[in-house]
Amino acid sequence: xxxxxxxxxxxxxxxxxxxxxxxxxxxxxxxxxxxxxxxxxxxxxxxxxxxxxxxxxxxxxxxxxxxxxxxxxxxxxxxxxxxxxxxxxxxxxxxxxxxxxxxxxxxxxxxxxxxxxxxxxxxxxxxxxxxxxxxxxxxxxxxxxxxxxxxxxxxxxxxxxxxxxxxxxxxxxxxxxxxxxxxxxxxxxxxxxxxxxxxxxxxxxxxxxxx
Amino acid sequence: xxxxxxxxxxxxxxxxxxxxxxxxxxxxxxxxxxxxxxxxxxxxxxxxxxxxxxxxxxxxxxxxxxxxxxxxxxxxxxxxxxxxxxxxxxxxxxxxxxxxxxxxxxxxxxxxxxxxxxxxxxxxxxxxxxxxxxxxxxxxxxxxxxxxxxxxxxxxxxxxxxxxxxxxxxxxxxxxxxxxxxxxxxxxxxxxxxxxxxxxxxxxxxxxxxxxxxxxxxxxxxxxxxxxxxxxxxxxxxxxxxxxxxxxxxxxxxxxxxxxxxxxxxxxxxxxxxxxxxxxxxxxxxxxxxxxxxxxxxxxxxxxxxxxxxx
Numbered sequence: 001x002x003x004x005x006x007x008x009x010x011x012x013x014x015x016x017x018x019x020x021x022x023x024x025x026x027x028x029x030x031x032x033x034x035x036x037x038x039x040x041x042x043x044x045x046x047x048x049x050x051x052x053x054x055x056x057x058x059x060x061x062x063x064x065x066x067x068x069x070x071x072x073x074x075x076x077x078x079x080x081x082x083x084x085x086x087x088x089x090x091x092x093x094x095x096x097x098x099x100x101x102x103x104x105x106x107x108x109x110x111x112x113x114x115x116x117x118x119x120x121x122x123x124x125x126x127x128x129x130x131x132x133x134x135x136x137x138x139x140x141x142x143x144x145x146x147x148x149x150x151x152x153x154x155x156x157x158x159x160x161x162x163x164x165x166x167x168x169x170x171x172x173x174x175x176x177x178x179x180x181x182x183x184x185x186x187x188x189x190x191x192x193x194x195x196x197x198x199x200x201x202x203x204x205x206x207x208x209x210x211x
Numbered sequence: 212x213x214x215x216x217x218x219x220x221x222x223x224x225x226x227x228x229x230x231x232x233x234x235x236x237x238x239x240x241x242x243x244x245x246x247x248x249x250x251x252x253x254x255x256x257x258x259x260x261x262x263x264x265x266x267x268x269x270x271x272x273x274x275x276x277x278x279x280x281x282x283x284x285x286x287x288x289x290x291x292x293x294x295x296x297x298x299x300x301x302x303x304x305x306x307x308x309x310x311x312x313x314x315x316x317x318x319x320x321x322x323x324x325x326x327x328x329x330x331x332x333x334x335x336x337x338x339x340x341x342x343x344x345x346x347x348x349x350x351x352x353x354x355x356x357x358x359x360x361x362x363x364x365x366x367x368x369x370x371x372x373x374x375x376x377x378x379x380x381x382x383x384x385x386x387x388x389x390x391x392x393x394x395x396x397x398x399x400x401x402x403x404x405x406x407x408x409x410x411x412x413x414x415x416x417x418x419x420x421x422x423x424x425x426x427x428x429x430x431x432x433x434x435x436x437x438x439x440x441x442x443x444x445x446x447x448x449x450x451x452x453x454x455x456x457x458x459x460x461x462x463x464x465x466x467x468x469x470x471x472x473x474x475x476x477x478x479x480x481x482x483x484x485x486x487x488x489x490x491x492x493x494x495x496x497x498x499x500x501x502x503x504x505x506x507x508x509x510x511x512x513x514x515x516x517x518x519x520x521x522x
Contacts, residue, residue, distance in 0.1 A: 149487075
C-alpha cells in the first residue's frame with residue numbers, strides 16, 4: 001500500500017547467491033526485523049501474433065504477486081497495464097491465436113518477507129528457466145504514499161543493510177502526476193520487477209549454475 | 212469617611228423615625244382613650260356632643276399628621292442602608308446588644324476568611340499555571356479570577372460560532388482541509404487532511420479539543436457502517452506515535468480564556484507534520500531511529516526531532 005522500491009543486489013565476490021542472501025537475512029535480523037513468511041513474484045511473457053506485417057511483435061507480460069494473490073497483472077510492453085482477477089490466465093489460454101506463450105521466458109522470484117517497524121522487506125532470488133540469475137530486494141514503506149516525500153528516508157534505511165548498493169530513484173516514480181504512488185493494485189511495483197527481470201534476462205548467464 | 216457620614220445620617224433618621232413612631236402611638240392611644248371615656252363627664256347633652264366630636268376630630272388629625280411624618284422619615288431611612296458595603300447585613304452593626312447576639316462580628320470574621328481564601332487560591336493557581344500538565348489545573352486557575360467574566364461565553368458558544376472559527380482556521384492553511392461533522396448533537400468532530408501525509412480526527416467539545424487520533428493518508432477513516440471511526444488507532448507505528456504526541460500537544464496548548472487560539476495553535480502545530488517523512492531530526496541529523504522518522508515536533512519552534520532526541 002505504501003511506497004515500494006525494488007532493486008538488484010549484486011552477488012558478493014567469492015560467494016554464491018544463497019550465501020549472499022543469507023548474509024542479507026542475518027543483517028536484517030540483527031537490525032530487529034521479524035520474518036513473516038515468504039513471497040513470490042512471477043512473470044510470463046506472451047508474443048502478440050497476427051499483427052500488421054512489418055511491425056515488430058509486441059510483448060505482453062502477465063505477472064502474479066503473492067501480496068495480491070487473487071489478482072493478475074497484465075503489462076503491455078511500453079503501453080497500458082491492467083489488473084484483473086486470477087482467472088485472467090484462463091482467458092490468455094483462449095487467446096492462444098493472438099498471444100503465444102514464450103515458455104522459456106518465464107521468470108520467478110522467491111524469497112522471505114520481513115517486517116521492521118513500518119517497513120516491509122522482501123529478499124528474493126530470481127530464477128529463469130531453473131537457473132539463478134540474481135538477488136532482488138524490495139523495500140516498502142507502508143505509511144507513506146508520496147515517493148518524493150519518503151525517498152531519503154527509504155534510502156537511509158536501505159543503506160543500513162545494503163551498504164553501498166543502494167538503488168537510484170526508480171523511474172516509475174517520476175512518471176506519476178502529483179507524484180502519488182499507485183496504491184492498491186501495486187502496478188508500480190510490478191513495473192519495477194519487470195524492468196529488473198528484463199535487465200537480468202539480458203545479462204550473460206554466468207558460466208556455472210550458481211544455485 | 213463617606214461611610215461614617217452615611218451611618219450618621221442613618222442614625223439621625225432612625226432616631227427621628229423612632230420618635231415619630233412614639234408620637235403616633237401616643238396620638239392613637241389618645242383617640243381610643245377619649246372614645247373609651249365617652250361623654251359621661253359632660254353635663255348638657257348638646258354641649259357634650261359638640262365638644263366630643265371636635266375632640267375626636269382633633270385627635271384623628273394628630274394621628275394623621277404623625278403618620279405622614281413617619282412615612283416621610285421611613286423614606287429617608289431606607290435609602291442609606293442600601294449603600295452600605297455589606298448591604299442590609301451591615302445594619303446588624305446597629306444592634307446595641309453585642310454580647311447576646313454577636314452576629315455582626317461573626318459576619319466580619321467570615322468575610323475576612325473568604326477574602327483570604329480567594330487570595331490564596333489565586334496564588335496557588337498562578338503557581339500551578341506555571342507548571343501545568345493537566346488542563347484541569349489550568350481551568351481551575353483561570354476560574355478563580357476569570358470565571359464571572361469569561362466562562363459564560365466560552366463554555367456554551369453557539370454552534371455557528373464554532374463553525375466560523377473552524378472555517379477561519381481552515382482558510383489560514385491551504386494545504387490542510389478541515390471538514391466538520393456533528394454526528395451526535397452539537398459537539399463537532401473535525402476531519403483534518405494534511406496534504407497527502409496524514410488524516411487526523413479531532414473530537415471537539417464546544418471549542419475545546421477533547422481527543423484526537425491520527426491515521427495515515429491511505430487508511431480508512433470510516434467504520435464499516437459508514438460513520439467516522441473515532442476510536443481505532445492507526446495500523447502504522449509512525450502514526451500511533453504521532454497520535455501520542457498530538458495528545459501531548461492538546462494538554463500543552465491550553466488557554467481556557469481563549470479556546471479559539473488553542474485550536475489555532477494546535478492546527479499550526481499539526482500542520483508541521485506535512486514534512487513528516489521529509490525532514491531529518493534536528494539533533495542527530497538522521498531520518499530514522501528504530502525504524503521511525505522524527506515524529507516529535509517542538510511546540511514552539513515546530514522543529515522535527517526523534518522521540519528520544521528531543522530531551
